Every structure is written in C-alpha cells, then in structure tokens.
Amino acid sequence: MTIQVSPSPIANSDAMSLRSAVLDxxxxxxxxxxxxxxxxxxxxxxxxxxxxxxxxxxxxxxxxxxxxxxxxxxxxxxxxxxxxxxxxxxxxxxxxxxxxxxxxxxxxxxxxxxxxxxxxxxxxxxxxxxxxxxxxxxxxxxxxxxxxxxxxxxxxxxxxxxxxxxxxxxxxxxxxxxxxxxxxxxxxxxxxxxxxxxxxxxxxxxxxxxxxxxxxxxxxxxxxxxxxxxxxxxxxxxxxxxxxxxxxxxxxxxxxxxxxxxxxxxxxxxxxxxxxxxxxxxxxxxxxxxxxxxxEQTETTLNGLTIIYGNQLADTHSAIALNHPYGKSEQLHKCIVGDRAHAVFNGKVFVPKPAQLTNAAQLNRNLLLSSKARVDTKPQLEITADNVKCAHGATVSQLEDDEIFYLQSRGIDENAARNLLINAFAAEIINQIPVASLRETLLTTVNSLKSSHD
Structure with a gap:
C-alpha cells in the first residue's frame, strides 16, 4: 500500500516565498x-x-x-x-x-x-x-x-x-x-x-x-x-x-x-x-x-560634453578594452557644471599583454561655475602590456580672473567675457560634430542654458 501525504499548505507557502525571494x-x-x-x-x-x-x-x-x-x-x-x-x-x-x-x-x-x-x-x-x-x-x-x-x-x-x-x-x-x-x-x-x-x-x-x-x-x-x-x-x-x-x-x-x-x-x-x-x-x-x-589596428575617438545646472546629476562611465596590437584610442570628456549640479566621470582603458604597441590617451577637463558645483572624476589605465604609449589625466578649474580681465580690457563686459570663455570651452567638442545644423542648434542651447542660469 502506498500512502500519499499531501504537502502542508504552510510548507508550500514557505517554498513559494523562498523561490520568489531567490528569483525576484x-x-x-x-x-x-x-x-x-x-x-x-x-x-x-x-x-x-x-x-x-x-x-x-x-x-x-x-x-x-x-x-x-x-x-x-x-x-x-x-x-x-x-x-x-x-x-x-x-x-x-x-x-x-x-x-x-x-x-x-x-x-x-x-x-x-x-x-x-x-x-x-x-x-x-x-x-x-x-x-x-x-x-x-x-x-x-x-x-x-x-x-x-x-x-x-x-x-x-x-x-x-x-x-x-x-x-x-x-x-x-x-x-x-x-x-x-x-x-x-x-x-x-x-x-x-x-x-x-x-x-x-x-x-x-x-x-x-x-x-x-x-x-x-x-x-x-x-x-x-x-x-x-x-x-x-x-x-x-x-x-x-x-x-x-x-x-x-x-x-x-x-x-x-x-x-x-x-x-x-x-x-x-x-x-x-x-x-x-x-x-x-x-x-x-x-x-x-x-x-x-x-x-588589430582599430581607431577609437571619444569626445564628450556635459553641461548641467541647478540640481542636475550627470554621470558618464566609459570603458575601452584594447585587446589586440596596434590599437589607438583618444578620449576627451569635458564638463561644465553650474549652481549645485554634480558631474561624474569614470573612464577606464584596459591594455592587456597581447595589446602591444597600443597608443591610448584619456583626458577629463572640468569647468566649475559655482562654489557649490561638484565633480567626481576618475580616469583609469589598467596596463599589463610593456610596449605601449598611454596617458591619462583630469583637470578641475574655474574661469580665470586673468582671462576675464584681459577680455574686459578689450572692451567686453564681464558677463559677455564669461560667456565667451564658456562657449570656447564647449565649442572644442561641439565643433567635432559633422552635421552643421546640429552644431548650430547645440551652440544655441549652450547660450540659452547660460542665460537661464545667469
């Protein structure tokens, strides 16, 4: 004789809860x-x-x-x-x-x-x-x-x-x-x-x-x-x-x-x-x-521009894995941060041993427009190959008084001088875009963002 024992409703419930906890x-x-x-x-x-x-x-x-x-x-x-x-x-x-x-x-x-x-x-x-x-x-x-x-x-x-x-x-x-x-x-x-x-x-x-x-x-x-x-x-x-x-x-x-x-x-x-x-x-x-x-022999160019104001947070995480010889990568990421905004940049470049004769450069430049603006930057190189040319770096700065004074000495008022410097900082990236109408739209957007937060 075979005796069948029905599972306990409580045991069933516990098992279902356990599966749910594992899956969800x-x-x-x-x-x-x-x-x-x-x-x-x-x-x-x-x-x-x-x-x-x-x-x-x-x-x-x-x-x-x-x-x-x-x-x-x-x-x-x-x-x-x-x-x-x-x-x-x-x-x-x-x-x-x-x-x-x-x-x-x-x-x-x-x-x-x-x-x-x-x-x-x-x-x-x-x-x-x-x-x-x-x-x-x-x-x-x-x-x-x-x-x-x-x-x-x-x-x-x-x-x-x-x-x-x-x-x-x-x-x-x-x-x-x-x-x-x-x-x-x-x-x-x-x-x-x-x-x-x-x-x-x-x-x-x-x-x-x-x-x-x-x-x-x-x-x-x-x-x-x-x-x-x-x-x-x-x-x-x-x-x-x-x-x-x-x-x-x-x-x-x-x-x-x-x-x-x-x-x-x-x-x-x-x-x-x-x-x-x-x-x-x-x-x-x-x-x-x-x-x-x-x-082998790939070329990678990464240009980035972040412009944020108010309480915005913008985070860019990049990773370039150069696994083969003769690879070339160049990365320039810029951040313009105003008010109480917070920018994050974390860039990684991996160059393992097989990737000999790699040429990789990475730079993050940040412009803070307010004493409460914040940036966290972490450029990284992880290299085990021994015949490569690699460099990385980061800068954090504010608008220079000397530069503003120089422009004022040429008859440009202080606000216009600040805008001119910010535009020049952003234009280095925007000018790389191959579509003319989009370049113009983005430069207009840069100006409108500055105007709304002046």
Whole structure:
C-alpha cells in the first residue's frame, strides 16, 4: 500500500516565498519588469526577452555601495512608480529635425516607431534604415545574430531593456557601401499625468569597408516639460573590418526626467569609430559607453560634453578594452557644471599583454561655475602590456580672473567675457560634430542654458 501525504499548505507557502525571494531579489525592479513585459513577442525575439527576464529577476537596482555607482544615487528613482508609456503622435516636430537628414530619419515616440513622423527615401542600395518589425523575416533573423549579443548584456538596465523589447531602430550598411547622408534616429518622450517609462533600442551594423554617419538624439516634446519620466536606452554598434562609423549622441531630456543609457561598440580589425556624446538634460542621467576591440589596428575617438545646472546629476562611465596590437584610442570628456549640479566621470582603458604597441590617451577637463558645483572624476589605465604609449589625466578649474580681465580690457563686459570663455570651452567638442545644423542648434542651447542660469 502506498500512502500519499499531501504537502502542508504552510510548507508550500514557505517554498513559494523562498523561490520568489531567490528569483525576484528586488521588488521595485520586479514591478518595472511586470510593466514592461505585458506585451508579448514571438519566435526568437520572445526567447531573447525571456532570457533577459531571468537576469533581471536575479538582479537589483544598483546602490551607492557599489563602486561603479558610488557617486550616482538612484534612491530618487526608486521613489517613483513608473508605468509603461503609451503611444502618442505629436502634431509636428519640425523644430527637432535636421535638414541634412530630411530623407533619412526614424522617429520613435515613447519608444514606439512613428512612421508618420519618419522619412526614409532616396537611400542608396545596400543601406537599411528601418524599425525591426517592418523588416522581412529573413532580415530579422539576420539581425538576431547582433541584437543583445554585445558584451555587458547582463547589466541590470540593459537586461531590463531587452526584457521589454518590442521594436528596434535598425541601421545596416552593406559591404563597401558609403552613405554620405547622415541618418537621424530621433527618440521623443511624451510624459503623462503619471510617471512613465520607455525603452528605446538601436542597432547599427556597419559591414566591412562601409562608412556611415548617424545621430542618436533623446529629447522631450514641448508639452512634456516638467513631467516625470524614465528613458532606459540601449544602443549596440558593430563595426566589421575596415568599417567607419561617426556617431553623435545627444541627450537633452526634460528637467524632471531620468535617463539611463548604454552604448556598446564592437570594433573589428582596421575599423574606425568616433563618438560625440553631448549631455544637457535630465534631473539624473547616466551614460555607460563601452568599446570592445575584437581585432588589430582599430581607431577609437571619444569626445564628450556635459553641461548641467541647478540640481542636475550627470554621470558618464566609459570603458575601452584594447585587446589586440596596434590599437589607438583618444578620449576627451569635458564638463561644465553650474549652481549645485554634480558631474561624474569614470573612464577606464584596459591594455592587456597581447595589446602591444597600443597608443591610448584619456583626458577629463572640468569647468566649475559655482562654489557649490561638484565633480567626481576618475580616469583609469589598467596596463599589463610593456610596449605601449598611454596617458591619462583630469583637470578641475574655474574661469580665470586673468582671462576675464584681459577680455574686459578689450572692451567686453564681464558677463559677455564669461560667456565667451564658456562657449570656447564647449565649442572644442561641439565643433567635432559633422552635421552643421546640429552644431548650430547645440551652440544655441549652450547660450540659452547660460542665460537661464545667469
């Protein structure tokens, strides 16, 4: 005779609680996950999402006890209960578009592709600029070998983005194709009566011998100023042998917004990648910029500019892994910090033993406009190769009285002299942007920011 003993309801409850505690380590993060996974996908995309869900359920929101987040406190974020953003179509966005990219623009509003505001015409053969769901099935499956395959895919906010993935801004440039027209990927946030979260995603694939310039821009609709929302963005960029990518990333979210962004780049042999990262907006913003060298003789140029005022916090974390010989990287990141704002820069360059004859330089320059402004900077080199040329450094300064006096002696009043010096400090980065209309817009934004905080 076999006697069956029913499990105790209490024991069952305890076991379920234990499994829940193991899987859902962070109640707040689980709440975000539930909001973002309500919409299902199919096939390989659903499998990709399910894998990311598992990572998220084993993760927690970072705290200042973790070294990588020591200066960026997310407790204000945790106090906000976000809900998934809904689709919204603005009546017009002419002030946000670029004339150079009039026929090569993808627009996403609250993370949702908006064809009525996009414009994709007259692109040369061998160039794909589209959202993922509009691509043929064969092309989607080709894309699957790149999407969410970059290093660092398990990082909590990156995995959260993948877990809720429904669509992607996709740029593919085929072998030996050179596209002269810049491509504009525009992500517009429209806040609602309640705090919302959206998760834009970009994938750029430059095949061997190709060249492309693209602008990735995050902004808010004019009626959204003052609204609380979270943008959790991820961009993956793959450069094949001898490919060349010029990438400009602009973040100018609303004053009460949270922005967390990840840019992951993989560079094959002889490829050249340039990033111009501009940060103006957001109550709290964080950009993780990670470059992985997968072949010899790559060139990497990272230019960054952060301008913040009030109580803003802007954090830039970069990591360049030069794993092969003859690599070259140059990084210049500048911060202009006013009022009680707080800027963070942490840049790492890894040069292991196989990466002989590497040439790497890294510099962080900071300009404080107020006695209460703050910057935490930590440039780092980790080198085990013995035949390299590497340098790094950081400076923190204020506007020099001698320079202001010199300009005043030439008939320029004090306020104009200060503005001229600030403009010159910012222009070194902005002038590297290859799109003229965007350069002009950003210089105007610099002036308007100064004027509103004088």
């Amino acid at each position: 380590r962070d109640e707040y993060l689980t709440g975000l996950l539930n909001q973002l996974t309500a919409q299902k996908a199919e096939g390989w995309l659903q499998e990709l999402r399910q894998h990311a869900v598992k990572w998220v359920r084993h993760s927690t929101i970072p705290t200042t006890r973790e070294e990588e987040w020591r200066f960026t406190d997310l407790s204000a974020l945790r106090k906000v209960q976000f809900q998934a953003a809904t689709q919204f179509i603005p009546s017009e966005i002419s002030s946000l578009t670029l004339p150079e990219a009039a026929n090569s623009r993808l627009v996403f509003v609250n993370g949702v592709y908006t064809p009525d505001l996009s414009a994709i015409t007259d692109l040369p053969a061998g160039v794909i600029v589209s959202n993922l769901t509009a691509l043929p099935q064969a092309e989607q499956e080709h894309i699957s070998q790149y999407l969410a395959q970059a290093e660092g895919a398990e990082e909590v906010f990156t995995a959260l983005n993948t877990a809720g993935l429904t669509d992607v801004a996709v740029v593919v440039v085929r072998k030996n194709v050179v596209i002269e027209t810049p491509i504009h990927l525009l992500f517009i946030a429209v806040g609602g009566d309640k705090p919302t979260i959206s998760q834009p995603r970009c994938l750029v694939v430059a095949e061997s011998g190709s060249q492309v310039t693209f602008i990735e821009e995050y902004t808010n609709h004019k009626d959204t100023e003052g609204k609380v929302y979270l943008t959790n963005a991820v961009t993956e960029i793959w450069l094949a042998e001898n490919a060349q990518v010029s990438h400009t990333r602009v973040e100018r979210e609303g004053a009460e917004a949270f922005h967390i962004g990840k840019t992951a780049i993989a560079q094959a042999r002889d490829s050249r990648y340039t990033c111009n990262a501009i940060t103006f907006g957001g109550k709290l913003s964080r950009h993780n910029l990670e470059v992985l060298q997968t072949g």
